[in-house]
Amino acid sequence: MTTFAAMLRAAPWAATLAPGDLARVESETLVRTCASGTLVCRRGETVEAWIGVVDGLVKMTNVSADGKPTSFVGVSSGGWFGEGSVLKDEPRRYDIVALRESVIAYLPKATFLWLLDISMPFNRFIITQLNERLGQFIGMVEHDRLLGPEARLAHCLAAMFNPVLNPGVQPSLPISQEEFAQLAGLSRQRANQALQRLEQAGLVRIDYGGVTVRDLAGLRQFQG
Template identity: 30%
Template structure:
């Protein structure tokens, strides 16, 4: 991973909030206490400013890593030179195991989105964990299986849902991952991450103009509100209804 902007000469540590964010991740929380302890003990903490490069496409993958705070944006440059945003991941999500296991190059760029903390596990340590914890290999297979299932769901949505439904579904997905954890019923819910319409369009595989039309339509209907600090969900149930419309 690339060096962050933390100028502290001491090795930085995770804050209690950052550690808790990783610990409550669905996949990570299912690991044994001893394996979780070793990952925390052997990992390296790096802090990044908004836009800082974390890993670079084409460079040899050397770390398996998790977002501990902030967000990580993944992009890929196609052979034709087109830059495409692939995903944003929230605290608690681990990435990079396929590239480390394959001993190959990174297949994407990863940048910090906002002030971001990353816990990285070097390749040698990653393989040490595989040797010392018999459960780790099966757990990584489970992690990969979940990624494949999510990919299949995305492909199915692309084939069966109109853009309006896919946009609503993606807004709900981002809200659950980045929005506040506890919101009183009926309250407006901020998306929790600020994305420009070009990035939303790339995530959905369509043009910015089409995304703009659908967002304005949802805003007129009172389902969402466009604010300076991002999209606000005003009627969550209505957004869920839109997400289920297949025609």
């Protein structure tokens, strides 16, 4: 998945759009490349777009009420986020950082609302998306506070494999341990140790520059 056009072709909600409508979405969406480590969008800015990851990997850093970064969610190629903020008309509550050079699509708020008006499949897609994201955050609240680094990493990895939120992701996920550490909020050596423990438990296989998930259910339940 390299271009926005290819991303649209693969999207279930786009399949039923009239060719003219699809062309409108394509022409109104801004696509740009974000360098590794740069902000895709800032916390506190007014939300003007629904954001899609065409190619690459970004993290949403969830900041709790007291301002401490607590939990992280990875979004990879094919995923969309920020629909809640577009609908609620409030300042964005998360920083989004590109973990590697990434191609990002900014679908303007007006186009987003127009899609909601004209397309029932798009409405269903958004409802499903919101529901899955909600479930993800609930799961995070359960895990984040109580558990240690290994379990946090396991949960973080399992969340990357939600097929609704990250459609493009394959069983073998190309993500370096450096990127993994940033995603889980750990140091690289800590992430390395955690990954090795998960491999010993038979849940993943460590590849060069990536990991392969062997037991997704086991990852979700992993307690350390």
